[in-house]
Amino acid sequence: MRISCDDILQAMTHVRPLVAATPQYRWPLLNDALGCDALVKHENHAPTGAFxxxxxxxxxxxxxxxxxxxxxxxxxxxxxxxxxxxxxxxxxxxxxxxxxxxxxxxxxxxxxxxxxxxxxxxxxxxxxxxxxxxxxxxxxxxxVPAFHPALVAGVATYAWELLTSPNVPDVVYVPVGMGSGLCGMIAARDALGLRTEIVGVVSAHAPAYAHAFFSGVDTEAAAETRLADGLACRRTDPDALAMIRRGASRIVMVSDDEVASAMQLLFACTHNVAEGAGAASLAAALQEKKELRGRRVGIVVTGGNVDSRTFADVLGRDAALAEAA
The missing domain is CATH 3.40.50.1100 (Rossmann fold)
Structure with missing residues (x-):
């Protein structure tokens, strides 16, 4: 499957009347935590709270x-x-x-x-x-499928915004559910003729795309993440897998504990709410922070639709541990 520059620009005519370009900010505290120059793409600010x-x-x-x-x-x-x-x-x-x-x-x-x-x-x-x-x-x-060329072209408009910013990231981390978000980033990068490295992020508790990326074979694996429900894919999509293997440099797996820590850090540093899947990109960047020094890094917060009780529990983890100590 190929998504052209014209496909993305045509999609923009359908997207822009209802979805303004979402913010992309540098947050000093987050940069300190990562030890690099990070640009956060806030798809949690979209009208439905997600890309x-x-x-x-x-x-x-x-x-x-x-x-x-x-x-x-x-x-x-x-x-x-x-x-x-x-x-x-x-x-x-x-x-x-x-x-x-x-x-x-x-x-x-x-x-x-x-x-x-x-x-x-x-x-x-x-x-x-x-x-x-x-x-x-x-x-x-x-x-309506979870993965389709029209969906990918529409989603690619968020990546177009990020990749046409004044300081194009050297590497971008993108969470992977069924794959439209990551494939949208790949499509925009390729249409623009850029060399930006694109890294997919999956839950370690829903590793189907990670296994399939390495093997090249569509895969089914248990989806048991408790926190990143947007990444809870049990079976890969063949078209998505082909595009991901062609355009992503690698897949990083993050645990629920790492996702929770990323949700906490994002809130502390930016006062933005991210759902588990939305914070997975930051969790992966934190996992690889030693390799990111000196690089411009894109962090895609794909959504902020976490339920109130879950988010309260995540924010309360440090306090509970402190009281137990």
Whole structure:
């Protein structure tokens, strides 16, 4: 799959009316912690609190011209579903989203507020995805995939903003769920003809893409992360894997504990809230901080949709440890 410069600029015409360019800031305290010059791309400031809305706007702008069924369904842990709900409603579609049982309640509420019908099914994203396929077949609904060229081109607009900034990063860390965010970065980098190194970040507790990156074979692995639900992919997508292996330099795995520490640090240094998946990029940069000295580093905070109780627990970890000591 190839995404051209024209594809991204065309997507921008669908994205920009509703999504202003998100901030990208240098934070002195964060730079001190990393020991390098870091630029944070704040996709947590997007209208749905995550980068996914960019892909949804481009996807539905195209779908609306194709005479598709007005009923659509997708599987999600929350951010993709919010994108589909918002963009689908904008074009007059009836949106159904399938989430795993026990999914983030605040993300479920946000999707309902955007007009979607939320259906709980299965123990993880893959089970929800299979149920969404069954519902699509049964009801004749259009199934919105988690990975598609139109989604990648839309998502690539965030990367375009970052990579056309005055000081282009030497290396960028991007979290990986189903792969659209990382592939969007690869597409923008290649379209611009840059040499920026792109590093994918997966949860050590959901390592399917890491294993597949090394083996070159589509892989299934347990997705057991407790904190980074946006990275809880059990099975890789072949098109995403091919693009990632072609364009990323490596995959870094981060633990839930490392993600929690990154969420704490990001809040302490910038007062920004990141969900687990959104903080994974910072967790990877911290893991590799010795190799980053003297380099300009891009940190993509892909989303901030963490539920209140989880975030309170994460911020309270240090205090609990101090009291125990």
């Amino acid at each position: 996914k809305i960019r892909g949804g706007l481009n996807y539905f702008a195209q779908l609306a011209t194709q005479g598709a069924q007005r009923g659509v369904v997708c599987a999600t842990r929350g951010n993709h579903g919010q994108s589909v709900a918002m963009a689908g409603a904008l074009h007059g579609f009836e949106v159904h989203v399938v989430v795993p049982n026990g999914n983030n309640r605040e993300k479920n509420a946000a999707m309902r507020a955007l007009g979607a019908r939320v259906i709980e099914h299965g123990s993880d994203f893959q089970a929800a995805r299979e149920h969404a396929s069954e519902l699509a077949r049964t009801h004749g609904w259009h199934q």
